[in-house]
Amino acid sequence: MSVSTSPPPPSSQSPGGDYEGAPVRPGSTTHHTAGPLPLARDGTRPSPGVVREALSRGNGVGTHQRMWLKPTRRTMLIGSLAAFVGLLAVWATATLIRSESTVPEPTKTTVQPQTIGFDRVALRVRDLMEAGLTLETCSRQPLLKTIDVPGVLEADHDLEVIIRARVGGVIRAVPVVKGKRVSQGEVLAIIESPELAQARLEHRARLREAQAARIDAEWQTQVASGVERLVEALRHDPDALEIERRFAELPLGDARRQLIQSYAAWRTAQINLDRQGIYVREGIVGPSRWNQAAREAAAAQSSFESARDQVARDARQAALKSQQALKLAQGRVFDSRARLEVLGDDPATIALIERLEDEPTSNQSGGLDWTAHLVRAPFDGIVLDRPIGPGQQVDRGEALIPFANLDRLHLIAKIPESLIGALPAMGSNLSFTTPAHPGRRFAARLEAIGGQLDPANRSLPVLAEVENPDQALKLGMAVRVELVIEDPQPVLSVPRASVQDLEGRPVVFELAPDPTGTNPAADSTQDDEPRRLFLVRRVELGEIRDNRVVIHSGLHEGAIIAAQGSFLLKSELILQNEPEEE
Template sequence: MKTRIPLGMAAVMGLALLLVGCGKGEHVENAPRGGHKEQAGEAGHEGHAGEAGHEGEEEGGDHVALSPEAAAEAKLEIGSPGPGKIEISLELPGEVIADPDQVAHITPKAAGTAREVKAVLGSRVKAGEVLAVIESPELGEAKIGYLEALRARDLASFDHDRQSTVSGNTKTMLGVLAKEPSPEAAREETAGLAIGEDKGRLLTAYSNHRLAKRNRDREEDLFRRKINSEAELLTARNAFDAAAAEYASVRESVEFAHVARLLDAQRALRAAEANLQNRERRLHLLGVAESEVEGLGKEPDDRIAWYSLRSPIEGIVVEKHCVLGESVDTSTRVFVVTDLSRVQVRFQVPPADLPRVRPGQKVRVRVDGLDASGEGRVDYLSPVAEERTRMAEGRVFLPNPDGKWRPGLFGAVRIVLEEAEAKAALPAEAVFRHEGREVVFVEEEERKYEPRPVRIGRRDPATVEVLEGVKPGDKVVVKNGFVLKAELGKEAGGHDH
């Protein structure tokens, strides 16, 4: 309210002030009393009004009343102070990075030329998926060597199988002859056994041996009956001994020969298989997958030198340094694939805080400006301080199934050092700043709310400890109180106006 002073009175007051400035007190004493009282009265009124307004504010004189429609739209939630836990924490800046253990730098195994480029920047690939196809003369020679070794192995395997069959048949035939059947029966029993030219030698020697034995037995019988001479008997015996020796020699030769040939075939097969394995290992070193090795013989001749460059992990192509027709070598980082299903957040711990931080502590991470928050635990705290900053690096892993944590983002890392018990706690969003004080809105009557000053103790981003101002049982607005704060601001603005 503005007080208007009459023009004449203003002149008198000005003269009085001038006289006071000149040191003539009588002019102050003779000053009009009415004017002095009026000013005093007005000043006193203004001072009293100010005190009354301040006192009313301390007592919660400001209120916000909502209409039924506004109350329904505001969707206020009411709660009451009660026991709770306050997280005592340390907040540090952090940076989101890709997990180094889930990053693949893909380089060619053999120098060559890019003939096909399938992957594009930002595409998601699976483990084993083809990213590019490279033509390499070195690989072509390796494939040809493998195919030659494959054919040699197949021949050695065939020879080994044949020698195994011959060896088995030879053992069977020797077993038949050991029973000393007649030559005719022996030929009949071994008719289906294939052992090569040794079969004829063995049967001939066996037949001669059996014939010589029969002649010797006949001559001995005739000699006992004195029908033949001793010379004829000796001749028959000598013939038998010679035939027996020949049969034994042939039998022994055949027996040792089939064993030796089988051993030679086994050694040749092992050597061929070893050579083939070495050739295959060479292909793997040059980037040829197992599935591709199996189909080498079916490749067109003009693609014998081509091989596929594959991703070793599932992830996203974050770097691509290859175009069609470009020459690449074993030092070229053609692609970088990163699995972002889990990321790492790095932070630096100052020396003063190092005694309070340890692996295993709960960590909450948020990125301002993004709807991104996560929780993990301190996975690692470096035992060595960084030389330049004298800080120790820590890290926490966060799951990232939807990809919201992008490497390169900066955020806040809040390490929970301990959890303290609070006798009276409220959600942090229930507390507002009003006229330089912290207040909560208390429902005094239906749809009528008082901004009540409170004294806050410990706090964390979600919960505050209330020391004074409200008590258990008070109906405190714990959600959407910003609606009341806005209404309170409107009323204050209208009063000032």
């Protein structure tokens, strides 16, 4: 008897709702093994109940026969749940191990920002008064308008120079650089000049001539004085030996020999005349001998008197000539010194040359570099440029170094014809700014207003003087001169202090109106103190003029707003909307 190998049709339903003994569907996880169910020992096919019992015991039918059994939905759900529980247990274990090996950080409380939603704020009148809050009624009125006019900074013409070469020569050194600040008298350049050396040597020669003339004048003056005294003494007929003794130390020159000799000859002739008179009276000699002695005495006297007058006149003449020679020599010294000054020689160098002649020294040069010409700064200032260098040949009058003092500058601006009326009076101050120093304002004193418009752009030049003690302003800086005029068009404006910022938008606090004429707070308070209610008005701002802000929208004319001290209202509004920390 043959046994069919086809699977039996489903005849019963399992408690799980599925038919047992059904073939396995494609995609099932049950293992599939080809072949018929094994027969019992008696050769009959086992019933489904026997098969189920055998499966439960693990006897009779092998596991490879499960291809005829379809797993139930309950079984699949239980398996999935078991897998999820296992995964959860693994995750919890790993988390526990990691938490035990890591020091826990302190918990931070984060306050999330919230949008300010309130549009009003109320404060006690006492707090408002203590804060110095002021109120202002909005109205349309003309405001001062500031207009910027371009200008430029230039050096003061009295404090800007181009230093030029006073002598020709070769540049030896330039010990300064562009932009260096130097003091008055500081050396800017050194020029090696043969022309200057020649002028210095000539000045030294003139000094020596003057010194010799001075010595000669002093000697001749002393001689003239001594001769005058000697002549006066000889008028009293003194003894010749006495005269010689008295005037032995006086500087008399040739006058000593001439006067004393002629005086001695006259005295000798006089003595001989007296002796011959005695001889005549005694009859020793005849009258002819006395007459001859008288003629000799008269000749000696005449010769003495002539010599006396001549010597005195010559002494005076020599003294006068020496004085004139001294003056001429001093004039030549003055001329040579003036030439050195014209050549721009250093005053200290000139003084050194003159001191060398007054103080004899073994070193005739005195350490002076005769060819070096020192170019010095005429006043405190800054080197604007350094166009020269060592070894460069320069001629007399050639430009060397531009130099200026920046403590005082000139502001040059061209005022449009329509703004000439906005210029202040002469001597008044102008305000100006420069991009080099943002946020800083400078002052300039109006010094000059042009008398003729520029026909090209219909502008009027003006000049203002700027004090620059800190050297913050530089030459050539562009500036913007502020001219204040009154805008004829009335605008709605508020004080700058009344505008506050909330959530990145400008707001103004308006005093809330009330039909009763009072302004009670919207919410009742426990202290029952009088309060004032302010409404938050978001506004659109315009330009800032004269410390006031133009309002384009958000406020109406006649509104009463908080001006000075409005920051207190902003702070209170923020506190009312501040979230509590969890």
